[in-house]
Amino acid sequence: MTGSYAELFFLVFFGLAAVWFGIVVFRTHSMVRSAMALLFSQTAVGAMFLVMQTEFLGVLQLMMMATEMSIMALFMVMFMMDPGGMGAMDMSHQKRLSLRAGGIGLVAALAVSWLPDWGPAASNIPDAGRQVELLGIELLGRSMFIFESAGLTILTSMIAATMVAIAPRKKEGAA
Amino acid sequence: MIVELSVALSVGAGLFAVGLYGALSQTNLVMIMMGIELILAAALVNLVAFWRYLHPDVISGQMFVLIVMTVMAVEMAVGFGIAVARFRSRGSVEMEEARELKG
Numbered sequence: 001m002t003g004s005y006a007e008l009f010f011l012v013f014f015g016l017a018a019v020w021f022g023i024v025v026f027r028t029h030s031m032v033r034s035a036m037a038l039l040f041s042q043t044a045v046g047a048m049f050l051v052m053q054t055e056f057l058g059v060l061q062l063m064m065m066a067t068e069m070s071i072m073a074l075f076m077v078m079f080m081m082d083p084g085g086m087g088a089m090d091m092s093h094q095k096r097l098s099l100r101a102g103g104i105g106l107v108a109a110l111a112v113s114w115l116p117d118w119g120p121a122a123s124n125i126p127d128a129g130r131q132v133e134l135l136g137i138e139l140l141g142r143s144m145f146i147f148e149s150a151g152l153t154i155l156t157s158m159i160a161a162t163m164v165a166i167a168p169r170k171k172e173g174a175a
Numbered sequence: 176m177i178v179e180l181s182v183a184l185s186v187g188a189g190l191f192a193v194g195l196y197g198a199l200s201q202t203n204l205v206m207i208m209m210g211i212e213l214i215l216a217a218a219l220v221n222l223v224a225f226w227r228y229l230h231p232d233v234i235s236g237q238m239f240v241l242i243v244m245t246v247m248a249v250e251m252a253v254g255f256g257i258a259v260a261r262f263r264s265r266g267s268v269e270m271e272e273a274r275e276l277k278g
Contacts, residue, residue, distance in 0.1 A: 161256030
């Protein structure tokens with residue numbers, strides 16, 4: 001057993017919260033509630049990062065997901081036929097197949113998690129400041145190409161998404 | 176046995192299963208994207224847990240997390256771009272009505 005009981009307790013607590021809110025996303029009829037449940041789920045994941053002493057990634061996850069889910073909630077209200085869920089519309093299909101796939105995925109992932117011997121737990125965790133320093137050196141050193149590729153990919157996807165979303169201009173002379 | 180690692184990996188497994196169910200069962204494009212977000216969140220939890228409990232001395236583990244976060248952002252941007260285009264042309268983002276996209 002490694003670490004403290006407090007770490008284990010909060011890991012279990014936020015883990016259960018993340019999975020529970022993940023389930024709520026697909027159980028509620030209200031699309032706004034779905035987006036909020038996903039926000040809470042991702043926030044719980046961010047809290048798990050903080051419990052696992054990765055402060056930088058935890059805060060990054062919280063900030064990114066708060067913005068992302070707010071945008072998602074806006075899109076839900078714009079696009080959905082019944083954003084408030086008052087009509088209790090069922091927007092799902094092939095439920096039995098999906099449940100089976102989810103169940104098989106769960107069993108397979110749990111088996112891979114629990115069966116192997118992962119070896120002894122590491123104890124020499126760098127503190128938060130040292131982690132950020134090491135990550136900065138990694139990003140601008142050995143992993144610079146990957147980091148720059150990620151930046152370029154985001155830029156390309158932003159341009160592509162904008163181009164796809166722009167309304168096509170009508171040709172001159174067209175009715 | 177590292178109990179904390181097992182707990183974190185089990186949470187990852189749970190998020191993956193819920194996300195897979197959502198991505199396969201939903202008919203709305205935005206809801207399908209929510210399922211994919213949950214699957215990517217599962218990957219994030221696993222990566223951080225592996226880094227924290229097995230190799231905290233190798234910072235490349237955190238680099239992987241940043242790449243998965245990038246994939247999440249890209250998925251959202253492209254997905255919403257397609258959703259806007261689809262809504263403009265067909266007035267709906269229901270994937271049941273998008274059978275013509277099948278190759």
